[in-house]
Amino acid sequence: MHGTLTHNYVISLTTAEKRRQHIENEFGKQNIPFSFFDAVTPSNIEEVAKKLNIILDRSPKALLSDTEIGCALSHIFLWHFMLENQLDYINIFEDDIHLGENAKELLEIDYLPGDTDVLKLEANGRIFGGEPSKVKCNREIIPLTFKQSGAAGYTLTPKGAKYLLSKVQNKQLTLPADDILFVTFLNQKDYNVVQLLPGICVQDFIINPNPFESSLSAGRAQVSHNQIKSSPLEKIKKEWIRVKRRFFGKPVPFK
Template sequence: MKNIIISLDSANKRRQHIENEFGKHHLSYEFFDALRPEQAAQYAKSLNLEDTSDLTPTELACMMSHVAVWEKIIAEQLDYVAIFEDDVFLGEDATELLTQTNWIQPDWNIIKIEAFSKKAYLSSKTYEVIPNKRKLAILEGKNLGAAGYILSLQGAKLFLDFILKQPAKPVDKMIFDEFIATQIEPVYQMLPALCEQEKILKKKQDNNSEVTLPSALSSERKLRRKQEKKKGFSKLQLEASRLIRNTKKHLLAKKIVFK
């Protein structure tokens, strides 16, 4: 298994975190220099990407950095690659699962190994990965976040083909929401999840915990969500819609934990 970490070449603190975290698990990896907004805009144009006007410059840079890794997988004909963002923490079985691929069945092309949403809609059927420890289920609804996932060569081709034909949105919404909705290919969720971003991990542990690896993307996303609310439903409609979604998820969705 090849492990690729998307990271700005100037993100020294985040890169040191990865060195420490992956070193703890005796894992080899390589950094992929994340694209900056001006590079991302040029790259998107070269790929004739659909309208990107709804994305902030940082969101576009994030999306195109992932796209560039998929293109690398295809160009180098890599069988399986685990793709991470540079603020992840790894779980107990990372060494076993991220150094070999013999646990991956031939038709498992997209495996999300990250915990992001507290709950998600999952298939009742599961697939054992490590007996009595880890399994996979098919995601039947969104589970955002793109900080940790495994792609086969075929999975990279499917993601690239999909994303180049859609109006551009944040990369995690496109691949772990809209792609899932198309049912083009099953997207599997690892249970328990094998990795989690620092901001999610600390939020679960203690709301007052300081995030030591902050992201510029978070502030831009908050601003965009505020703008979307102004354009869309009234505050009352938004609250009613949120309440219905949360109630349904509470009753029908299954918990995803990080371990």
């Protein structure tokens, strides 16, 4: 962690010089204060997991690679950090995002309903139904009701941090960060997630024909061999979710 206490944190490997320069430019354009959080790596996942009371599966058949574990722990660490430092909210980003218009104003989340757990900031996936509410800078927020991928930009409230930490602490970590945030617990009635429309950040690979190289791809390829075989019904459900994500609903725009 570098810099003074702020509401904006960007998860980044200490060695990712190109990405860090990109982030400094993006946030600098709008004079948005932020701090880098040095991403958890395979070399310190055991230490961080112990601090956070997270149980790891390091067996050859583990469902997450060490890189994915490091990514998830980086997010979880910041949830814990927010509560520990009594921040009233935290904006968490990954280091390949581009920021849209009015980002500085919209990252001051005085427009969120009091029962909100998570505000998804990024333009990724599609929106299904839900009643939008107008907020500032000609944007809307809408309840997120269908499973989404991506955790490259979101706001977490203390209520949300407490809820998510209760779901992962003292348990074995088997889910990547975006599944914890936007898939597994999404439609539980005590967990309230909303999407900002249009989104104010987008990952580089979505808009750039020559995106930054992913640090997760190798780890995901390694873990794919370890996945438990799905039943025919589970395969059908996964395919339906994939098709629904691709062809139905309204795409989340970026502005």
